[in-house]
Amino acid sequence: MMKKHVPIPAEWRADFLLYQYALSRRLGFLLSCVVLVLLPVFVTLEATLWSHQNGEQVWKHLGLRLPTAVLATTFLVLYLNKAKGCWAYPLLLALNLSVVGMMATMFTLHYSQQDEHFLYINQGLTMAIIAMATATVYGARDLAIVYGLPLLSVVTFLAASGYALPINVTPLVYIPLAMGIGVVIATMLHKEHRRSFIASQQLEHNALTDALTGLPNRRAMQAQLQAEWSRAERNGQCFAVLMADLDRFKAVNDQHGHEVGDEVLITLASRFNANLRGGDRVARWGGEEFLLLIPGGNQQSAMAVAEKIRVAVAEPDFATSAGNLVITLSLGVALYRHAERIDDVISRADKALYRAKQEGRNRAVLAKG
Numbered sequence: 001m002m003k004k005h006v007p008i009p010a011e012w013r014a015d016f017l018l019y020q021y022a023l024s025r026r027l028g029f030l031l032s033c034v035v036l037v038l039l040p041v042f043v044t045l046e047a048t049l050w051s052h053q054n055g056e057q058v059w060k061h062l063g064l065r066l067p068t069a070v071l072a073t074t075f076l077v078l079y080l081n082k083a084k085g086c087w088a089y090p091l092l093l094a095l096n097l098s099v100v101g102m103m104a105t106m107f108t109l110h111y112s113q114q115d116e117h118f119l120y121i122n123q124g125l126t127m128a129i130i131a132m133a134t135a136t137v138y139g140a141r142d143l144a145i146v147y148g149l150p151l152l153s154v155v156t157f158l159a160a161s162g163y164a165l166p167i168n169v170t171p172l173v174y175i176p177l178a179m180g181i182g183v184v185i186a187t188m189l190h191k192e193h194r195r196s197f198i199a200s201q202q203l204e205h206n207a208l209t210d211a212l213t214g215l216p217n218r219r220a221m222q223a224q225l226q227a228e229w230s231r232a233e234r235n236g237q238c239f240a241v242l243m244a245d246l247d248r249f250k251a252v253n254d255q256h257g258h259e260v261g262d263e264v265l266i267t268l269a270s271r272f273n274a275n276l277r278g279g280d281r282v283a284r285w286g287g288e289e290f291l292l293l294i295p296g297g298n299q300q301s302a303m304a305v306a307e308k309i310r311v312a313v314a315e316p317d318f319a320t321s322a323g324n325l326v327i328t329l330s331l332g333v334a335l336y337r338h339a340e341r342i343d344d345v346i347s348r349a350d351k352a353l354y355r356a357k358q359e360g361r362n363r364a365v366l367a368k369g
Contacts, residue, residue, distance in 0.1 A: 008194065012201050019197045024088035024137050029079050031095060031135045032072035039065050039072075064105055068098040089137055096132045096146045103128040104150035108157055122171045126178045133182030139190030140183050147179050210284040212262055213269035221283035221291055228295055229342050239336050240302035242292035243349040244309065247328040247361040249288040256322040263320045264327055268313065275312040280305065291346070299335055299366065306331045306364035314362060328362035335367070 008016050043062055075091050103125040110118040129147065136142035165172075208220035216224070228239050246252075246268070253261040265288065272282045272290070285291040292309070294302050310329055317324035332352030334345050352367035359365065 008198065012198070015201065016194075016197055020137050020193075021086065021088060023193060024092050025079060027135045027137065028075045028088055028092040028095065031092070032075040032079075035068060035072040035095070035099065036076070039069055060109065061106060064102050068095070068102050071095045071098050092135065092137065093142060093145065096135055096142065097149060099128050100125075100132055100146055101150045101153075104154050108154050111158065111163065119171055122174065126174045129175065129178040130182050130185070133185040134189065136186045136190065137193075139186040143179075143183055143186050147182070151179075213265055213284050215269050215272070215290075216281070216283040218283060218285055218291075221281070221285070221293065224281055224283075224293055225342050225346075228293060229336070231295075232336055233339075236338070237296055238298060240294040240297040240305075241334050241336070241345050241349045242294065242302065242306050242309075242364075243285070243332045243334075243346070243353040244290045244292060244329055245331075245353055245357070246288040247330055247357075252325065252327075256320070256325075260320045260322045260325075264318050264325065267318050267320075268327070268329075271312050272309065275308055277305070291349075297335070302333050302335060303364060303366060306333050310362065310364055330356040330361050331364040332356055333364055333366045 043065065046061055071091065071094055075088075075095060078087060078091070103121070106121045107118075107125045110121045132146055133143060136146070208216055208223075210217045225241075231237065232239055246264070249261065249264070252264060265284075268290075269282075269284075272292075276282060276292070279295050281293045281295075283291050283293075292305070294305055297305070310331060313327060313329040318327045330353060332349045332355065334349035334352060336345050348367040352365045356363050356365040
């Protein structure tokens with residue numbers, strides 16, 4: 001029994017599109033390699049076995065295989081040259097369609113002639129139908145095109161031509177049966193791709209998220225700092241780093257226990273999220289210490305953000321299982337200076353935080369220099 005459809009969270013959909021694009025490249029590369037290996041083998045076999053009976057048929061088959069060979073070669077050239085753009089999925093779909101279409105055309109050719117090679121071609125079409133199911137990105141949705149267009153063409157041609165059913169209809173049953181098997185395979189693979197992507201994203205999310213507060217952790221913020229530093233160096237922009245630390249948090253843990261301390265940290269994280277601007281970012285840096293990144297900030301805007309956060313923490317009191325607690329926050333603010341290392345900016349913010357503690361806590365202090 002197949003598992004239920006696994007939805008992709010909205011925030012991961014852009015990444016899932018990139019994942020599917022990469023999947024299209026891998027599947028297309030493998031399929032192109034298989035096609036370019038097998039096509040010469042079949043051409044050689046037919047030339048060896050059939051040429052003395054019907055050389056014209058061999059040339060017809062060669063012509064039918066040519067578009068598939070061209071598509072496979074094109075895919076390999078683009079893949080090996082690392083071509084940019086969203087070409088992989090449509091080209092993979094066209095390659096799948098060409099393989100099934102090639103075999104369906106051969107099936108129609110031999111069906112109309114009712115020759116001794118009809119069973120051989122029928123088996124080839126059956127195998128191609130099942131094989132192409134393993135090279136789909138969107139599962140049954142892809143197969144609606146890959147199976148539907150050739151099937152519609154074959155049925156329309158045979159009906160219009162008035163050909164009767166063969167004496168032995170058993171081989172014809174294999175074709176819809178193979179399509180059914182293909183749909184099941186493609187659907188299962190598509191669901192497995194989705195589950196694999198979600199599992200990978202969840203692992204990455206867990207590795208970059210603080211389990212208690214749900215905020216990004218130190219590792220995640222380091223990547224964001226590096227990206228902002230690169231942008232500032234490239235565009236000559238500025239940014240601010242705020243180091244924030246809860247005042248007398250050790251006393252909260254000592255008097256009320258670590259469970260209450262955890263409640264305070266969770267509430268603090270929600271107040272950060274509620275009071276930061278859209279582009280501002282915050283992470284749990286360690287213990288009761290947090291780092292805030294203010295992109296494109298100047299001294300005035302950085303201090304305004306710091307003061308807003310300080311007030312939002314100080315009022316109202318924190319509701320905990322031990323009752324309402326008065327919690328305050330001290331902040332050190334440092335502005336990035338051109339060509340300054342990230343560690344130096346953080347160090348200046350940390351020193352400003354130390355000064356805020358020395359000057360009485362519950363305040364924001366701007367770093368010197």
